[in-house]
Amino acid sequence: MQNQIQEVLALTNRWVKRLSREKFSMLFTLVQPMLFWLIFFGSLFQRAADVQLVQAPNYISFLAAGVVVMTVLNNGLAGGVDLLFDKENGFLERLMATPIRRSSVILSRFLFVMAITAMQILVILGVAFLFDVRPETGFLGIAVILFIGMLFGVGLTSISMAMAFSVKSHGDFFSVLGFLSLPMIFLSSALVPLSAMPGWMQTLAWLNPMTWVIDAVRPLILTGWEAAIPQILIAVVVLLVFDALCLYGGAKAFKKTVG
Amino acid sequence: MASSSVAIEVIGLCKTYDNFTAVKDLSLNVQSGEIFGLLGPNGAGKSTTLRILITTLKPTSGRATILGHDVVTEADTVRQLIGYVPQERAIDRFLTGREHLLLLGDLYHLPKEEAVKRIQELLKLVDLEDHADRVAKTYSGGMKRKLDIACGLLPNPKILFLDEPTLGLDVQSRLNVWDYVRRLRDQGMTIVMTTNYLDEADQLCDRIAIIDEGQIRITGSPKELKAGLGGDGISLTLGDADPAVCARLVEEIEKLPFIRSIRTHGQGLDIRVDAPEKALPALFEATSQVGCRLDGIEYHRPRLDDVFVTYTGHSIDDQSTSLTSDTAG
């Protein structure tokens, strides 16, 4: 147990070092959610969005939950990229030839992605705060947002790692990634509420776990505990199922690659 | 086998990818304290074999043991005993040389002080002390290879596996690698390496196995293998490509004593002879008798090239580029 902790920490430390030395990537990681934020804030949507329709004092406060969950989505789906590179350049094999627990590499990746995601969520909520968006449920609400975000992130990161282990080339990886992430965002309640969508879109959005996550995070910011609690419970159930499926798939792909 | 002990035993190993068989019924033994080389062209199955031995790939059938431990069922024990230097430069461009070694120190659970001390020694051994704190993307190919070797040595392994350790290196770096490998062997380490350089197999390895299309063709020390061919080589380059004349010449030569074998190829004949001092004049006579123009003649002691061709039916650089092998004797 203590050995495994040492392994996971040493490997996580490597991810942190890599990020801190890839200046461009680091900047992008920190600024990207804010870019999203600013692009959408850019009065474009502010004016276009019907306050009546989104059921929020303004579009930013409506969008905050969406941006939080989009960040979880992007980080999660990109979470396997470094392992893909490790697989391709042989570093993964070097690690696997050492007597570490096979799971340590995976755990280090989860730990790293979750930590970065949590920090970004706090940055987004901080920026939102500057625009007068105060989460109705306070600090406890923020903790719950982080918790739900992490729960969603685990499943997404598993998908990404499963893909990293099973794709033949990294071109495939990035195509699938692009193919997955945009529909996940547009076919969810991130940008508009379900009630504003045409029927077929509503059905697809309803099947998208992202919708359920956003619908739990949004009342935590906009309305308060009373509206939030039932949504949180539903989201947790949806996410437990989602994570179980993703972890199962991820474990299978991992076993196939490293035995 | 009475005097030395077996470090690695491989019996009937097979590996199939999808439906392509990369390694077929491969068996071999490696003795403790020797430099054992797997010599073969690109795609022969060298890396596949090595990956099975270092436990990162599971064999389709057959078994292999490292110091008595099965590579599949006791993979974890095996991993404690070995060091591995991969074929690709498996280096993280964003980490410094020292950070690579510190990471591995944690993964092998070396006590901190011991790790720091050992890392300093290894950096000195491979002559990277001055560059230890620079990120690896600034390293040259030779420096990366040195770091690779230091990484493989960090756990102080009983057996070190090196996959094409000198591929793409300049001459000086190559000689350095040979030097480390010999020194490690002299300290009692067992070394298993792959190569597609004939001269490397010849000069560095105590014993080699020639592997081609996933199968071992022959095993032995380079000296034994060369001696086993019997006789010296004489190559005739013929001016006349007329097949009829060529065939007559072969017929004439076959009649001569002290000829062991003749191989015809595009430019002429490769002949193995027992007594070159008698064979050479006789060959000259035969060619002029038949009326064949002789464009060149080359005489050499048996070479590993000849061993390779004899056992695989083709030369090692048919598909791949290889440094020229000029080793005589």
Ligand SMILES: Nc1ncnc2c1ncn2[C@@H]1O[C@H](COP(=O)(O)OP(=O)(O)O)[C@@H](O)[C@H]1O
């Ligand atoms: N992961 C893989 N999937 C399919 N075929 C592979 C894989 N790895 C190697 N091969 C094939 O197996 C053969 C042997 O490869 P390898 O062991 O790498 O040869 P070598 O190291 O001798 O050059 C090659 O034909 C190669 O294309």
Ligand SMILES: [Mg+2]
């Ligand atoms: Mg190879």
